[in-house]
Amino acid sequence: MSLRELLSGVVPDKLSAALAVLLCSPARIVSVDGAWVMDDTPPLAENARRLPLAHDLETVGYLETTAKDEARVRAVTIIMESFMRSGARYFMASEMHIEVVKSDYEELQRKHAALAESEARYKALAENLEARVKEQVHTIASAHRQLYQAEKLASVGQLAAGVAHEINNPIGFIRSNLGTAQSYVQKFQSVAEPVRSSGNAALVSAWQAADLDFVLEDFPSLLQESVAGADRVARIVSDLKGISSVDKTEDEIVNLNDSIRSACNVAARQINDHADLELALGELPPLRCKAGHLGQVFLNLLLNAAQAMHKRGKIRIQSRADNEQIVILFSDTGCGIQPEVLPRIFDPFFTTRDVGSGIGLGLTVSRDIITAHGGSIEVSSELNVGTTFTIHLPIKQENR
Incomplete structure (x- = not known):
């Protein structure tokens, strides 16, 4: 360990002041290579003494002083070496604590990263599950809707087909009978002129009393309108049968x-x-x-x-x-x-x-x-x- 590390727990100003009081003379602490000087104290006089400071049998620095009292100098040297032993224990405990904290922090970071990754994975799974549930709900709703409509259309289709069938038969009779009635009217029209010109006063009088000339004139148009109406009903029935084929x-x-x-x-x-x-x-x-x-x-x-x-x-x-x-x-x-x-x-x-x-x-x-x-x-x-x-x-x- 270096001298700097051994004295890392000491306040330089206070230590320098204490050394000066104890030695009744200026003093400073320097590393072995002279690269580090505690408290940046300037060099002492040329006649200053340099006493080695040892830690674990190894010289780590020097105490420089102009003090003449050998006992004081030796006592200060012993005190400094005691400081360094205490500093070594402090430094090692501090380093160990920092290492433990760093290790715990890195472990905490790893756990946090693993937790964040797990959370992201579960979030993605939850979003995927939500999307799949939403898709399934949409599919089920669509199926229910189609089933509802299919059942409704099938019922309407069956009803419409039944109605169309029931209407179609009487419409066929009506259309046929109207055609027959038109042929009957043509026969009546064919005898109208012979009756009017027959010279039979009673027959002509009865013809005129019944206003058969107007009847023969008006009845064909009535039949034609009825035929057109029947044809329209037939078309509607046919169209209804087409619409009713939804089933x-x-x-x-x-x-x-x-x-x-x-x-x-x-x-x-x-x-x-x-x-x-x-x-x-x-x-x-x-x-x-x-x-x-x-x-x-x-x-x-x-x-x-x-x-x-x-x-x-x-x-x-x-x-x-x-x-x-x-x-x-x-x-x-x-x-x-x-x-x-x-x-x-x-x-x-x-x-x-x-x-x-x-x-x-x-x-x-x-x-x-x-x-x-x-x-x-x-x-x-x-x-x-x-x-x-x-x-x-x-x-x-x-x-x-």
């Missing part, structure tokens, strides 16, 4: 323009009460799809457009083939959708209607149906101007 699991090859027209016919009354309908349907290739499901989408969009009218407006439907896609646009001049609401309109159970007017699944299910066909549906809207839904469907349908 079919197999795909069909259809022209979507026909599905659009069928949806328009089914929703004709609601549309006519609120808006004028304009169709701009381009030529489309046949598409393999679940026609009943897509018909339900078209019907949902038509009814939403009609209900969005605060005053009489216009609904325009366009279709076209664009490269490998079929593009269909449903536009209306209704009230539009508020910007803050627009991002949520496809969310399950979200609705802007009054309580009891809807449960908020129409657009969600429509999006799910379009997505199931590999397509997409987007919406753009301007408040108080109108809304446009754009559907893209790939012409080549992958296996679903």
Whole structure:
């Protein structure tokens, strides 16, 4: 150990002052090589004495003094060597303490680093678990929603198919009987002129009393209107049967323009009460799809457009083939959708209607149906101007 280390616990100024008092003469402590001087005391006179200071039988420094009293000098030397022995124990204890503290601190740092790494790992696992739970919740909610809609559509489909079947039979009878009645009227018309020109006064008088000329003139138009009405009912029944095919699991090859027209016919009354309908349907290739499901989408969009009218407006439907896609646009001049609401309109159970007017699944299910066909549906809207839904469907349908 060096002299500096041995005296590290001593206050230099106080030690220098104490040596001067004890020796009654100036004194200083220097290292063996003279490189270190305690308290930076200046060199003494040339006649100063140098007494070795030993520690563990090794000279580590010198006591320089001009004192003449040998006993005092020897006593001071002994005191200094005692200081150095105490200093050595202090220095070693201090170094050991520092080493222990340093070792404990490094161990604490290692434990802290391991703990931080573990915490980061568990945080990542927790975030991953949260994401997976959220994904599973979304999947389950989507499955429940689709199951609910499938059950609802299947029930509606069965009801509509039953109603269509029950209506179709009597409509067939009515249409047939109206055709027969038209042929009967033609026969009556063929005998009208012979009766009027028969010269039989009683027969002519009875003919005129019954006003059969007016009857024969008016009855054909009544029958024609009845035939047109029966044909319209037959078309609605046919369209209703198409819409009611939502419970079919197999795909069909259809022209979507026909599905659009069928949806328009089914929703004709609601549309006519609120808006004028304009169709701009381009030529489309046949598409393999679940026609009943897509018909339900078209019907949902038509009814939403009609209900969005605060005053009489216009609904325009366009279709076209664009490269490998079929593009269909449903536009209306209704009230539009508020910007803050627009991002949520496809969310399950979200609705802007009054309580009891809807449960908020129409657009969600429509999006799910379009997505199931590999397509997409987007919406753009301007408040108080109108809304446009754009559907893209790939012409080549992958296996679903």
